Amino acid sequence: MSQDKIDIKDVTPKPKRKNIHKNSGDRFNPSNRIYVRESKGTYQKLRRYGGWFLLVLFAGLPWIPFGDRQAILLDIGHQQFNFFGTTLYPQDLTLLALLFVVAAFALFFITTFLGRVWCGYLCPQTVWTFMYIWFEEKLEGSANKRRKQDAGKLTPNLALRKTLKHIAWWAIALITGLTFVGYFVPIRDLFINFFTLEAEFWPLFWVLFFALCTYGNAGWMRSIMCIHMCPYARFQSAMFDKDTFIVGYNTQRGEPRGPRPRKADPKSLGLGDCIDCDLCVQVCPTGIDIRDGLQYECINCGACIDACDTTMERMGYEKGLISYTTEHQLSGKKTNVLRPKLLGYGAVLVVMIALFFTQVASVDPAGLSVLRDRNQLFRTNNAGEIENTYTLKVINKTQQVQHYQLSVSGLADASWYGKQTVQVQPGEVLNLPMSLGIDPQKLPSAVTKIQFILSDNQDFTMMVESRFIKKL
Structure with a gap:
């Protein structure tokens, strides 16, 4: 019998120290609250500026006028989607599918390259959460103060400040829902009708629904959304590799960690650069300790980097103990940025963007659809002609009044019964009943292919195929 021994590795979880970030040590328990400490630094400035830019963009776009309406109006009731001078209809929604594909591959590319920077800097959940935390800090105090207050009795002063906080939260939520x-x-009509209590049921319902979602997500759920509900946190690992830039802790430089006097030499004390101040934990919006390694809860917001850099600066140490880095770099290897997976995502993204703009450029300024009368496929009129009845739907997708001419090809000497020149208002769908009649002797077959032609006074021409039926 072989005497070779099987290597055994102890994988028993080490007991965790008490998490100062919450009321309890179990950070996976949704009932535990995270008291996020304010963090200042380069990355937090970048996050705030990016967040404010998106907020202004989100709040301002629907107020931009364009002609007699707002520039961006997704009018589902009339099935018209207006983007400045372009109006899209349901038949143009392949553009929306292409846009989603572009967004998906952009997300894959950015995640493979820079990790979860979308979550940390641009995700609405993050932007609104930090905005709510700002009001919380201004009205209730710092994270340590809020923790002590919540652990004690509710005083009238604290109750007043909490009431003001929730009023501010609800005000933001209502403005968000209305926008x-x-x-x-x-x-404009929505805001007027809402504040004059004249809003119709469905607009009012959706405003309150989205306001409630905003209040609940940014005010109460916060990291629960990121950790337990957001699918992105779950499938991001499929895009990560050892060359993906993440927020990482330099273990070789920082360990063993421990407190020490500011002027003490850490090497003489047998310590690394980490002074175990726990600021990186206190500023984390998802409540993790980045020193435990890569964790799917990390949203790459850089708050721990700014907090650690501040501590390193005060101690007189080199910054970058926590930084944007890669697993290869942390292990002393070279980071390979231009790797096949990233190049593949980039190539597909470029192709999808090109297809999207090609599709946008090819959107017709008008539309034509042809419906045959199915109750009576054909009839003989008073002139002895075989007559087929159609309904033409003419769509003006531009923002100007248009005049169109209608004609038919493939049916020589046919008589047109109905209007052949029409005026269509911007965004209007004009239903035009009409008939075609022809001497039965001039029909080559029982069923003849024909094309209805729509043209304007410029260079636009559209053809739609249909059938002319002589007999069954």
Whole structure:
């Protein structure tokens, strides 16, 4: 019998120290609250500026006028999606599918390259959460103060400040709900009707629904959304590799960690550069300790980097103990940025963007659809002609009044019964009943292919195929 021994590795979890970030040590328990400490630094400035830019963009776009309406109006009721001078209809929604594909591959590319920077800097959940935390800090105090207050009795002063906080939260939530719904209904009328209590049921319902979601997500759920509900946190590992830039802790430089006097030489004390101040934990919005290694809860917001750099600067140490780095770099290897997976995502992204803009450029300024009368496929009229009846739907996708001419090809000497020149208002769908009649002797077969032609006074021409039926 072989005497070779099987290597055994002890994988028993080490007991964790008490998490100062919450009321309890179990950070996976949704009932535990995270008291996020304010962090200042380069990355937090970048996050705040990016967040404010998106907030201004989100709040301002629906107020931009364009002609007699707002520039962006996704009018679901009339099935018209207006983007400045372009109007899209349901038949143009392949553009939306292409846009989603572009967004997906952009997310894959950015995640493979820079990890979860979308989550940390641009995700609405993060932007609104930090905005709510800002009001919380201004009205209730710092993280340590809030923790002590919540552990004690509710005083009248604290109750007043908490009430003001929730009023501010609800005000932001209502403005958010109104703005979001304002992309789908005229926003000026929506605001007037809402504050004069004249809003219709469905707009009012959706405003309150999205306000409640904003209040609940940014005010109460916060990291629970990122950790337990967001699918992105779950499938991001499929895009990560050892060359993906993440927020990482330099273990070789920082360990063993421990407190020490500011002027003491850490090497003489047998310590690394980490002074175990726990600021990186206190500023983390998802409540993790980055020193435990890569964790899917990390949203790459850089708060721990700024907090650690501040501590390193005060201690007189080199910054970058926690930094944006890669697993290869942390292990002393070279980071390979231009790797096949990243190049593949980039190539597909470029192709999808090109297809999207090609599709946008090819959107027709008008539309034509042809419906045959199915109750009576054909009939003989008073002139002895075989007559087929159609309904033509002419769509003006531009923002100007248009005059169109209608004609038919493939049916020589046919008589046109109905209007052949029409005026169509911007965004209008004109239903035009008409008939074609022809001497039965001039029909080559029982069923003849024909094309209806729509043209304007410029260079636009559209053809739609249909059938002319002589007999069954």
